[in-house]
Amino acid sequence: MTNTKTKPMTITELSRVTGVSGASITALVKKWKLKPTKTGEYNRKYYSAKDCQRIIDYYSSKAKTGTKKATKTATKDEIIQTLREQIEDQRHQIDQLNEQLKMAQINLSQSQQLQLRQAEQIKRLEGPQEATGDVVSASDGKGAEESDKDKKTAHKTNEDDQGEAESPSLFQRLFGKKKKIKF
Incomplete structure (x- = not known):
């Protein structure tokens, strides 16, 4: 120059x-x-x-x-390389976000399933009970014979218990008949 x-x-x-x-x-x-x-x-x-x-x-x-750049323009190849690197970084970020989204969806699904099970159990516990006050649970795994036997036993114990109200409390339904403790 x-x-x-x-x-x-x-x-x-x-x-x-x-x-x-x-x-x-x-x-x-x-x-x-x-x-x-x-x-x-x-x-x-x-x-x-x-x-x-x-x-x-x-x-x-x-x-x-090299103390100061005379021009601020970069070559075409440098610009393209920089843009490619930025695109690659953004793709990596998108992949990470997609992975986080998948995990969040799995967690949400599990949470919903647990809430549904919990709601079903609450319905069963609060629902109308037989006159005996038995709590019938689908997860008991007992056969028909055992449940009939349990009903007869519960009916017999109900007859023995004259002071109890006809509909048992939530505590009694959850934990069964309260036992009298003698001191």
């Missing part, structure tokens, strides 16, 4: 040529106390070709030493 001939330019034109912001060039112009050589149409300030070349050389040397 040093050997190229430059013409008088505005700060905006210098910004385009160097790839540096207009504010940076304006700060450099003030620092070096450069004066515009002429004023063009719409009060545009043009700086001499010599000053413009000096600014261009300054920013090109900065780019070579």
Whole structure:
């Protein structure tokens, strides 16, 4: 860039040529106390070709030493690679979120099943009972003979218990007949 001939330019034109912001060039112009050589149409300030070349050389040397980037543009391949990496990261995040969603659905399903079982058990316990006050449970696993025997035993114990009310309390239905403790 040093050997190229430059013409008088505005700060905006210098910004385009160097790839540096207009504010940076304006700060450099003030620092070096450069004066515009002429004023063009719409009060545009043009700086001499010599000053413009000096600014261009300054920013090109900065780019070579690596202290400051002369341009902010990346190559097409770099942009594509960056976008691919971002897409891959987002896919990974989506996969993680999908896995979390599956686990949440499984937990929700299990919770609903437990609530249904609990509601059924509560219905059975609070539902109308036979005159004997027996609690009939589907999960007992007893045969018909055993349940008939239990009914007869419960009926017999009910007859023995004259002071009890006809419908047993929830506690009695859950835990059976209360036993009298003698001290």
